[in-house]
Amino acid sequence: MKIAFIITHHPPTRPSPIIPEAIRLLSEWGVNVDVICPEEQMTDLSKVRVEHDLYVLKSGTELALSMAGILHVGGATILNPYPVAEMLRDKIMTSHILQAAGVPTPDAFVTADPKQLIPLLDDGPIVVKPYRGSQGRGVRVIRTANELNETTSEDGFLFAQRYYEPQGLDKKIYVIGDQVYGVKRVWPPRTYEEKLGEPFTISPDLHEIAIKCGRAFGIGLYGFDVIENNGRSYVVDMSSFPGFKGVPNAALRLADYIYSAGERVLSGTPLFPTLRKDALV
Amino acid sequence: MKTLIIGTGKIGCGFAGQLMRASGHEVVFASRNPAMVDYFNRIGSYRVRLAAGQNAEEHLIDQTRAVSTSNKKEMADELTSADLIITAVGAGQLAKIAPMLADGLRGRTTPVNVLAFENMTNAGSYLRQLIADNLPRDHSLAEHGFSSVLVSRAVSQQLGDPTSDDLITFIGDPIDTWVVDNAALCQSLPATQGMIVTENFEAWIQRKLYTYSAGHAITAYLGYLKGYHYIHTAIRDHEIRNAVLSAMKEGQRGLDARYGHEIAGSTRDLLDIISRFDNASLNDPITRVGRDPKRKLGCDDRLVGAARLAEKAGVNPEMLAFGVAAALFFDNPDDPSAADLQHAIRIIGAGSALRQVSGLDPSRGVGRLIADFWKQLSAGWRSGNQLLSLNSMVWAWS
Incomplete structure (x- = not known):
């Protein structure tokens, strides 16, 4: 079995031992694992070929996505599929697809003119986010028209969501296959230990939301952030391949899932039996 | 020749x-x-x-x-x-x-x-x-x-x-x-x-059944509860590894009392067995190793047989009993024996189902130990749920 991981190396200030450990386990299990770091090498685009049974797209950088796109066109099996990873990088599409799938998400708006968002403030604060952002970068809570007037965006437009004040700890839900895990942590986490947070038993409602999120995109490897406000849960962000920090035995569970996916590829079994066709085009 | x-x-x-x-x-x-x-x-x-x-x-x-x-x-x-x-x-x-x-x-x-x-x-x-x-x-x-x-x-x-x-x-x-x-x-x-x-074939059969086969089955049943797909991944989970080794030790102590040390073997032998479960080349799915739980929970079979032998030797077969309790949650719909067992548990209750498949009295001895573990597990179990921790019995969702 040949598997390639498309990754970005994190700086030492952001330790991320889970993926290296999963790679080590897969290698021990006899899998031929290659690691591709698109940012650290020069790639002759004419020589990019599908050479692995399975690609694991861990990196969400623009270059990694482009490489995954090339492999996708070449017929590669990618975990998660390139079109889904691309959609989940786009908060506008993600928000709409989740809403359409019946997932509770904050009302979301997009406009090139910040002034058009001012009436929304009558009902409470909003939060603006870069539409392809991650790790909380560039996220601002807007409470007044003045703050909105001072808001600029490199995107040329603003993506805004209704803001719900988090009550209690930050909650992350991670899904590996049909397994759903909850991790709660302080926000913002300052240390690696704080990032690991603490696993918690999630409610049946959150479990159902987690299943709906996966079905909406036809994938089994994802994570999302939940904010609970006045007894309601809202999915405020979803990512294709999160860090799974805090999931008990995360590396082992990921390796188990990826190994199983590789087996399915080798046996000719579809990897994404529930994938919505319209999500792939 | x-x-x-x-x-x-x-x-x-x-x-x-x-x-x-x-x-x-x-x-x-x-x-x-x-x-x-x-x-x-x-x-x-x-x-x-x-x-x-x-x-x-x-x-x-x-x-x-x-x-x-x-x-x-x-x-x-x-x-x-x-x-x-x-x-x-x-x-x-x-x-x-x-x-x-x-x-x-x-x-x-x-x-x-x-x-x-x-x-x-x-x-x-x-x-x-x-x-x-x-x-x-x-x-x-x-x-x-x-x-x-x-x-x-x-x-x-x-x-x-x-x-x-x-x-x-x-x-x-x-x-x-x-x-x-x-x-x-x-x-x-x-x-x-x-x-x-x-000359002592029965002893060799029991040695294999009550150490290797018992450990293999428990790896499968605990691995299933924790959501793993393969034996070689489940056994890498430290909680499962420790539970399996403890269960095999219980079985081994029963064998030792009955047949002596030569047949029972050493802790090194048990560690060698665990290293075989580690072998990914065998690519053994948990659903295959755990299949037919009704047979595997038989009175003299790998789990209940080992637990009874341990009990006779004065050993408290705690981890073997935990393995049996886990087997009662093996809910693989593609496995007719597992489906039958789940049906029986729903209709007549876990205690009676246990009595039916293993002959154990759920109010005494090993049977009671199993019934108690079953109760603890059933408090959080839902179909498709995963046990996050065997030690603290924390479930992924409830």
């Missing part, structure tokens, strides 16, 4: 055939599969890859041939002229080959040993009875030997297409040992690689 091996599956080729050829026997296979018969007669060779992690050794098994079990004359010829007969067809198929064996043995003028390489503890005596049922009453089988064989190697895969010219490969773990019941033999067997001939 001509050995006839009936069955060209994983154990027939991936174990018996390899060891017999390595010991210098002439090997003739008998198969009901025309493609396999044709393959052996065209190619004559195959490979056995014995793998543990990234280490693998490959053996070429050559100069073999095959006959079709549907060719009565050729089968009779081979059965009458073989020096040793081996079956490796699967216990469920023994009744189907018994008439053919009866015909062949009737034509023999010399005694022969028939070794049943089947996953069935009494396969030898069972096969003898099946053959006797196909012979006239006055025809005695007394001159022949019929021994069960305890096979240690796990052969997980057969790769390759017998209709092509490429060599078929069988993949297994690098364990050679096989144990034969001396009391069931009609004459001594020639020295053969990996063979142990014992």
Whole structure:
């Protein structure tokens, strides 16, 4: 079995031992694992070929996505599929697809003119986010028209969501296959230990939301952030391949899932039996 | 020395055939599969890859041939002229080959040993009875030997297409040992690689059942509760690893009290067993190892049998009981035995279902221990849920 991981190396200030450990386990299990770091090498685009049974797209950088796109066109099996990873990088599409799938998400708006968002403030604060952002970068809570007037965006437009004040700890839900895990942590986490947070038993409602999120995109490897406000849960962000920090035995569970996916590829079994066709085009 | 091996599956080729050829026997296979018969007669060779992690050794098994079990004359010829007969067809198929064996043995003028390489503890005596049922009453089988064989190697895969010219490969773990019941033999067997001939066959069966098989099953049932797909991944989970080792130690202490240290083995032996579960080359899915929980929870079978033996030795079989409780949650809808057991638990309750499959009283001794663990687990279990921690019994969702 040949598997390639498309990754970005994190700086030492952001330790991320889970993926290296999963790679080590897969290698021990006899899998031929290659690691591709698109940012650290020069790639002759004419020589990019599908050479692995399975690609694991861990990196969400623009270059990694482009490489995954090339492999996708070449017929590669990618975990998660390139079109889904691309959609989940786009908060506008993600928000709409989740809403359409019946997932509770904050009302979301997009406009090139910040002034058009001012009436929304009558009902409470909003939060603006870069539409392809991650790790909380560039996220601002807007409470007044003045703050909105001072808001600029490199995107040329603003993506805004209704803001719900988090009550209690930050909650992350991670899904590996049909397994759903909850991790709660302080926000913002300052240390690696704080990032690991603490696993918690999630409610049946959150479990159902987690299943709906996966079905909406036809994938089994994802994570999302939940904010609970006045007894309601809202999915405020979803990512294709999160860090799974805090999931008990995360590396082992990921390796188990990826190994199983590789087996399915080798046996000719579809990897994404529930994938919505319209999500792939 | 001509050995006839009936069955060209994983154990027939991936174990018996390899060891017999390595010991210098002439090997003739008998198969009901025309493609396999044709393959052996065209190619004559195959490979056995014995793998543990990234280490693998490959053996070429050559100069073999095959006959079709549907060719009565050729089968009779081979059965009458073989020096040793081996079956490796699967216990469920023994009744189907018994008439053919009866015909062949009737034509023999010399005694022969028939070794049943089947996953069935009494396969030898069972096969003898099946053959006797196909012979006239006055025809005695007394001159022949019929021994069960305890096979240690796990052969997980057969790769390759017998209709092509490429060599078929069988993949297994690098364990050679096989144990034969001396009391069931009609004459001594020639020295053969990996063979142990014992006067205490039952003890060897229990040793395998109450350590290896018990540990394997518990890895599967706890792995299922924690959401893993493979034995080699579940056993890497420290909680599961510790629980499995503890359970096997309980079984071993029971064996020690009954048969002594030589049969029971050492902690090193148990660690060797765990390292076999670690072997990803076997690629053993949890759903396969855990299948048929009704049989595996039988009174004398790997889990309940081991727990009862431990209890008799004054050992509290806590982890074996936990393994049995976990087995009561093995809810694989593709497994009729598991589906039956789940249905019974829903209708009559876990205690009564346990009594039905294992004969244990859920209000006493091991039965009570199991029932108590079942209660603790059932507080958080939902179909598809995962246990995050065995020690604190935290569930993924509830």
